[in-house]
Amino acid sequence: MSVCKNISGNICFTEHRSVVLHPETSIMSIAARKQREKEDMRILIMDAARQIFLEKGYELTSIRAIAEKIEYSPGTIYLYFKDKDEIFHLLHEEGFRRMLEKMSVLAHVADPFERLKAIGRVYMEFARNNADFYHLMFIMAKPMEHEKEEGKWQMGDNTLSYLKDVLRQCQAQGRFKGLDVEALSFTIWSAMHGMCALMISQRCRAYPDADPIELMGHGFNVLVSMLEKA
Numbered sequence: 001m002s003v004c005k006n007i008s009g010n011i012c013f014t015e016h017r018s019v020v021l022h023p024e025t026s027i028m029s030i031a032a033r034k035q036r037e038k039e040d041m042r043i044l045i046m047d048a049a050r051q052i053f054l055e056k057g058y059e060l061t062s063i064r065a066i067a068e069k070i071e072y073s074p075g076t077i078y079l080y081f082k083d084k085d086e087i088f089h090l091l092h093e094e095g096f097r098r099m100l101e102k103m104s105v106l107a108h109v110a111d112p113f114e115r116l117k118a119i120g121r122v123y124m125e126f127a128r129n130n131a132d133f134y135h136l137m138f139i140m141a142k143p144m145e146h147e148k149e150e151g152k153w154q155m156g157d158n159t160l161s162y163l164k165d166v167l168r169q170c171q172a173q174g175r176f177k178g179l180d181v182e183a184l185s186f187t188i189w190s191a192m193h194g195m196c197a198l199m200i201s202q203r204c205r206a207y208p209d210a211d212p213i214e215l216m217g218h219g220f221n222v223l224v225s226m227l228e229k230a
Contacts, residue, residue: 045077045080045087049066049091050132050133052065053091063078088142093155093156094133095133095136096137096155100155103119103123112166112169120220120223124195124220127196127199134200135200138193138197160185167184167185179230184230191223192220195219199212204216
């Protein structure tokens with residue numbers, strides 16, 4: 001307790017309360033900060049790698065080039081990732097995670113065929129708004145050895161399985177009779193990918209009188225019309 005004078009000159013007494021910082025709290029705060037810094041560094045590295053993969057392609061991208069992009073030593077990158085293949089794989093997984101996240105919210109659509117159409121629109125929107133990720137996920141050529149390891153293609157498998165499940169639900173309601181789900185899913189994916197790849201690579205310029213987005217919409221409507229008759 002201390003003695004002081006207030007602004008009117010009267011004597012007053014002030015009680016001081018000390019705050020005790022427990023060692024456990026301090027340790028937890030330091031650990032949380034270090035974990036956050038680690039995650040921030042991983043994001044920084046992956047973002048730089050994404051840019052370089054797109055600029056140079058998979059084969060010409062190196063750990064050194066990624067390190068130079070963020071102004072760190074190559075050794076720093078190896079503290080967070082095994083090699084460039086791991087970084088590329090994680091970028092794939094992140095892209096599929098984002099796509100599946102947008103598709104999963106369509107579970108409330110009761111009619112599976114309407115849900116299938118909504119999935120197609122989400123797919124096109126994802127390609128338009130995430131052209132970098134789409135290019136890495138579906139267009140850029142790279143060795144697939146990493147994805148052959150068990151569990152390394154989980155998000156991609158989950159996304160494709162989501163499409164197949166919806167197709168099976170459509171069949172349960174009488175659509176796509178006699179069609180193999182594997183072949184049907186491949187056909188739909190191929191058609192959607194073809195349109196999206198042409199759009200993000202600016203190949204829609206082959207149709208100079210058509211707006212690319214409108215052209216995509218018309219193409220999608222044609223595909224839906226074909227599926228309605230299947």
